[in-house]
Amino acid sequence: MLAKDGEGILSDQLHPLAPHHLPGFITAPGDTDVWMVVMGVFLIVAVLSVGNFYLQLHSLPERMAHKSQKLQFEIVAVLGLLALFTHVHLFWIGALLLAMIDLPDFGTPLRSIAGSVEKIAGGPSSDVAAEEPGEAAHAPTLAVKEEPKPRAPKKEVHGHA
Secondary structure (H helix, E strand, C coil): CEEECCCCCEEECCCCCCCCCCCCCCCCCCCCCHHHHHHHHHHHHHHHHHHHHHHHHHCHHHHHHCCCCHHHHHHHHHHHHHHHHHCCHHHHHHHHHHHHCCCCCCHHHHHHHHHHHHHHHCCCCHHHHHCCHHHHHHCCCCCCCCCCCCCCCCCCCCCCC
16 A cells, blocks of 8 residues: 655555565556466466367377278268267267277178179179269270180099099
């Protein structure tokens, strides 16, 4: 509190009930509160750091499944989004487990088997089957059907058994 002395100048005097040694976090009127500024900056940095860590941890299954098959990656991504927006942590755990599992590729062998069966049955070749249905109707057919070659008779081999 400022008091007016006899010469008209204000002098600094403490309130009679105030302690003589004030702690460092109490500032004089009009001064910048340094501790409040430091804590404000610390709070902003802490909130941004925790948020960044949370989002990095949340996208962990998606980053793990990025190297896998497309279908597996999409399922993991959808489970991750469901976990983010619904706050059901079981979706995130499921996405993490699915990202860790290496699913076998069933599509390639099945396509190979289907192509071989079509060749045996005399169906359309794999080139024509690979085209889109719209393109196959408009494109001229250039495939010439070959006559099957006659097979030579098998020679009988007499075994010991």
